[in-house]
Amino acid sequence: MKRARKRILVTGGAGFLGSHLCERLLAEGAEVLCVDNFYTGARDNIRHLTANPRFEVMRHDVTLPLYVEVDEIFNLACPASPVHYQHNPVQTVKTSVHGAINMLGLAKRLRAKIFQASTSEVYGDPAMHPQPEHYRGNVNPIGVRSCYDEGKRCAETLFFDYHRQNGVNIRVARIFNTYGPRMHPNDGRVVSNFITQALRGEPLSLYGGGSQTRSFCYVDDLIEGILRLMDAPDDVTGPINLGNPDEFTMRALAEQVLRLTGSTSPLVLQPLPSDDPRQRCPDITVATQLLGWQPQIPLQQGLRRTIDYFIDHLGLGDSQPAA
Numbered sequence: 001m002k003r004a005r006k007r008i009l010v011t012g013g014a015g016f017l018g019s020h021l022c023e024r025l026l027a028e029g030a031e032v033l034c035v036d037n038f039y040t041g042a043r044d045n046i047r048h049l050t051a052n053p054r055f056e057v058m059r060h061d062v063t064l065p066l067y068v069e070v071d072e073i074f075n076l077a078c079p080a081s082p083v084h085y086q087h088n089p090v091q092t093v094k095t096s097v098h099g100a101i102n103m104l105g106l107a108k109r110l111r112a113k114i115f116q117a118s119t120s121e122v123y124g125d126p127a128m129h130p131q132p133e134h135y136r137g138n139v140n141p142i143g144v145r146s147c148y149d150e151g152k153r154c155a156e157t158l159f160f161d162y163h164r165q166n167g168v169n170i171r172v173a174r175i176f177n178t179y180g181p182r183m184h185p186n187d188g189r190v191v192s193n194f195i196t197q198a199l200r201g202e203p204l205s206l207y208g209g210g211s212q213t214r215s216f217c218y219v220d221d222l223i224e225g226i227l228r229l230m231d232a233p234d235d236v237t238g239p240i241n242l243g244n245p246d247e248f249t250m251r252a253l254a255e256q257v258l259r260l261t262g263s264t265s266p267l268v269l270q271p272l273p274s275d276d277p278r279q280r281c282p283d284i285t286v287a288t289q290l291l292g293w294q295p296q297i298p299l300q301q302g303l304r305r306t307i308d309y310f311i312d313h314l315g316l317g318d319s320q321p322a323a
């Protein structure tokens with residue numbers, strides 16, 4: 001058991017990525033403290049873990065100080081979908097910035113290694129494609145997405161200042177769009193929207209003309225990348241891009257979802273949201289070289305698993321997935 005007896009804090013542990021991370025850490029023998037304020041997370045995401053005596057859940061908001069004793073910290077707490085993070089933008093900034101300060105203060109006191117879930121959104125609407133880590137981004141500081149983008153940029157700044165000033169052992173990953181089971185069905189993200197719409201026989205909402213691109217990483221691949229970064233030698237601080245470089249237009253994604261669900265739903269064009277990046281694709285050369293990591297699960301396979309999850313968990317089963 002690779003992490004036997006390690007006490008590990010996962011903030012945002014009841015969310016989509018956090019619940020998968022908690023599950024994997026428990027499987028590796030760790031004691032896991034899941035801290036979450038259940039803003040976008042759900043008890044259902046972690047219900048299957050609660051019988052494990054090495055798993056503990058604490059309702060807590062990371063914008064407030066936290067005094068616990070742990071060996072490692074994974075800081076994932078933050079709403080991640082545009083609908084949720086724009087619902088209360090001031091709270092989104094506080095979660096990223098005050099949350100980072102508190103978790104870094106905790107890491108400093110405990111001399112604990114700390115991971116930060118940063119994001120491809122630090123690149124904004126990128127003028128360089130695909131995006132390598134040295135690209136400094138094109139973020140609108142006053143736009144509707146900036147509470148998330150600038151909050152995460154400031155969190156990165158704090159991580160590197162605590163590292164330089166206090167010697168805190170940091171790991172920063174810039175995570176690109178990730179999907180899979182336990183995505184929130186109503187958070188407005190494209191993969192969950194298209195799948196639930198297709199399964200319900202509703203039109204698929206294609207924003208803009210659907211020519212904008214994204215690159216989607218299956219959750220299991222992403223968790224593997226996060227753990228490899230955490231286990232890498234101490235000079236590997238990041239930031240490191242973690243994502244799947246296979247890039248698709250949103251129209252191609254919609255067509256693929258229709259095919260896999262066997263749905264005959266039409267596509268309806270809706271306006272492109274403000275500041276929506278035109279394209280996004282990670283350059284994962286650094287992750288490949290330093291972590292020996294690259295995604296293994298192609299989009300079609302990951303989408304099938306995600307569709308099965310939505311059928312099982314949401315009673316959305318009228319149309320069965322195509323073989």
Ligand code: NAD
Binds near residue numbers: 011175
């Ligand atoms: P999620 O919304 O499912 O999970 C976030 C979790 O954080 C939720 O359980 C929520 O209740 C909790 N939370 C929010 N504010 C909090 C606060 N103030 N105190 C305590 N808990 C709080 O989102 P996710 O997709 O699992 O994302 C997890 C992390 O990964 C986030 O930091 C996000 O920015 C980052 N990320 C995700 C993606 C992606 O595609 N899923 C991409 C880039 C970065």
Ligand code: UDP
Binds near residue numbers: 067102106107108
């Ligand atoms: N903090 C925390 N838990 C700890 C230690 C610190 O939540 O175990 C928080 C506390 O709110 C503090 C912040 O982290 O304000 C930053 O800590 P740091 O030691 O860097 O600064 P200071 O205590 O001087 O504000």
Ligand code: UDP
Binds near residue numbers: 214277
């Ligand atoms: N999108 C879409 N239909 C939807 C939801 C999103 O066409 O129902 C588009 C959205 O405009 C964006 C892309 O899909 O270009 C990815 O959106 P998402 O909110 O999933 O992630 P992000 O914009 O943060 O990458």
